[in-house]
Amino acid sequence: MDLLDSIFSQASVDILMKLGVIIIKIAIVIGITLLHVAYATYWERKVIGHMQVRLGPIEVGWHGFLQPIADGIKLFFKEDIIPANADKPLFYLAPVIFMVSALTSLSVLPFFDGFVIADINIGLLFLFAMSSLGAYGIILSGWASNSKYSFLGGLRSASQVISYEIAMGLSLVGVMMMAGSLNLSDIVRAQQQYPAGMFAVPQFLGFFVFIVAAFAETNRLPFDLPEAESELVAGYFTEYSGFRFALFFLGEYTAMLIMSSIAALCFLGGWTIPKFITDWFPVLLRLPAWSWVVIFLAKVYAFMFFYYWVRATLPRYRYDQLMAIGWKILIPLALFNIALTGLVKIWI
Amino acid sequence: MLPELFFGYYASAIVIFSLLVVTRSNPVHSVMWMLLLFFHIAGLYLFLNAEFIAAIQVIVYAGAILVLFLFVLLLLNLREELKVKKFVGSWPAGLFITAALLAIVLSAVKSFVPGPAGKYSVEFIKQETHTKALGKLLYTDYLFPFEIASLVLLVAIIGAIVLAKRKTGSK
Numbered sequence: 225m226d227l228l229d230s231i232f233s234q235a236s237v238d239i240l241m242k243l244g245v246i247i248i249k250i251a252i253v254i255g256i257t258l259l260h261v262a263y264a265t266y267w268e269r270k271v272i273g274h275m276q277v278r279l280g281p282i283e284v285g286w287h288g289f290l291q292p293i294a295d296g297i298k299l300f301f302k303e304d305i306i307p308a309n310a311d312k313p314l315f316y317l318a319p320v321i322f323m324v325s326a327l328t329s330l331s332v333l334p335f336f337d338g339f340v341i342a343d344i345n346i347g348l349l350f351l352f353a354m355s356s357l358g359a360y361g362i363i364l365s366g367w368a369s370n371s372k373y374s375f376l377g378g379l380r381s382a383s384q385v386i387s388y389e390i391a392m393g394l395s396l397v398g399v400m401m402m403a404g405s406l407n408l409s410d411i412v413r414a415q416q417q418y419p420a421g422m423f424a425v426p427q428f429l430g431f432f433v434f435i436v437a438a439f440a441e442t443n444r445l446p447f448d449l450p451e452a453e454s455e456l457v458a459g460y461f462t463e464y465s466g467f468r469f470a471l472f473f474l475g476e477y478t479a480m481l482i483m484s485s486i487a488a489l490c491f492l493g494g495w496t497i498p499k500f501i502t503d504w505f506p507v508l509l510r511l512p513a514w515s516w517v518v519i520f521l522a523k524v525y526a527f528m529f530f531y532y533w534v535r536a537t538l539p540r541y542r543y544d545q546l547m548a549i550g551w552k553i554l555i556p557l558a559l560f561n562i563a564l565t566g567l568v569k570i571w572i
Numbered sequence: 573m574l575p576e577l578f579f580g581y582y583a584s585a586i587v588i589f590s591l592l593v594v595t596r597s598n599p600v601h602s603v604m605w606m607l608l609l610f611f612h613i614a615g616l617y618l619f620l621n622a623e624f625i626a627a628i629q630v631i632v633y634a635g636a637i638l639v640l641f642l643f644v645l646l647l648l649n650l651r652e653e654l655k656v657k658k659f660v661g662s663w664p665a666g667l668f669i670t671a672a673l674l675a676i677v678l679s680a681v682k683s684f685v686p687g688p689a690g691k692y693s694v695e696f697i698k699q700e701t702h703t704k705a706l707g708k709l710l711y712t713d714y715l716f717p718f719e720i721a722s723l724v725l726l727v728a729i730i731g732a733i734v735l736a737k738r739k740t741g742s743k
Contacts, residue, residue, distance in 0.1 A: 349627035
């Protein structure tokens with residue numbers, strides 16, 4: 225009887241309520257993100273199609289609107305082929321690590337003021353940690369498949385991700401210095417103190433380095449050498465099929481969405497509208513709280529559009545060029561930006 | 573009760589994973605257990621309210637150093653560990669040394685005295701945030717050792733580049 229009483233006491237009911245709220249929040253965030261990811265693929269095919277004077281998907285539903293759902297169903301029911309000489313446990317584990325690391329990053333992103341699953345002090349460092357975990361998914365899938373194309377893709381990805389992680393971390397140091405915090409919500413709030421309302425203006429060097437590093441980190445064109453289809457079939461996921469392939473695909477697009485969110489939060493002012501715009505149109509200050517998420521998403525979509533735009537425009541770099549850009553241009557530029565930010569902070 | 577359970581889980585998991593790392597015959601599997609081990613060590617740091625150290629543990633050890641381990645292993649393409657008699661044959665000597673070390677550590681445990689409580693209490697860290705508290709200490713009171721450590725690392729980096737650089741245009 226005592227045990228039951230203690231279980232149903234006020235304190236434990238409170239804890240259960242809190243747990244319930246967190247679980248509901250997680251379900252909402254993951255559900256909405258996966259829907260966004262599905263339609264990010266549709267949007268990418270449409271945007272690139274029109275840029276190359278094609279129509280893109282048009283048959284399934286109105287203007288091909290149900291295409292991502294049809295693709296998802298197709299992938300779900302495809303045969304799951306595992307190479308005979310693959311390292312089975314790691315072959316199974318690799319796509320899971322890749323997907324989990326991408327989804328875990330969502331937990332520290334503030335979508336609007338007050339809506340974040342885990343409001344931790346080291347939010348930005350947590351994102352770095354999760355993105356470095358994602359690299360294991362790629363390397364392991366390359367090794368465990370026991371195929372030379374996968375293996376080369378995995379090796380390329382390993383060295384690429386390690387090199388560009390440094391440039392990416394350094395590019396965000398300027399933001400950390402100006403905000404004085406690693407908490408993503410605090411970084412967004414700190415940007416309202418500056419006249420431009422976003423760090424992209426005073427931190428333009430950091431923003432440039434971040435954009436280039438974000439493309440390389442997510443293995444997107446013009447740095448998609450780990451999955452260069454003209455040289456390596458499909459790179460690290462050549463041997464994957466059916467739903468395991470879908471996990472890699474979803475993970476890559478989730479990673480893109482997270483990079484776009486970091487760009488929106490750290491450089492573009494997150495859910496806030498820059499102060500000089502609200503000074504001109506004071507009506508915007510009276511927007512309801514739910515509309516903040518629309519502002520945040522608009523910034524994320526703009527960055528995603530940039531991803532597609534670059535993919536439709538630029539050819540792929542050579543591998544030595546990729547390494548030279550990372551080590552000889554981006555890292556010195558990011559270090560220079562840190563020194564400059566520090567000097568300006570001392571003088572002003 | 574909860575803290576003890578938490579610590580007990582992490583401490584025993586770390587010991588078990590360390591054993592798994594050294595006993596796997598496939599080196600890539602060893603590295604994967606080591607990855608799990610590093611995450612548990614980061615968990616222990618979080619348990620001590622050292623969130624910055626926990627994040628750095630994952631970023632530096634799991635994200636950079638272990639990836640380089642994996643990179644070297646992939647290039648060697650070892651499916652099974654080689655057993656060379658020269659390295660494996662002298663295990664009794666190794667066992668004796670580790671047993672002696674264990675005896676020394678165990679005998680030292682008796683004279684353990686917990687350090688005096690300083691300024692950095694849990695409440696202070698929570699209010700100041702761990703990153704800020706650590707940064708302030710590192711760049712004021714411990715600036716000199718910090719600079720020496722960074723200089724030592726710089727020497728190591730330059731040394732590695734000099735060793736690895738291909739000699740071009742030699743006479």
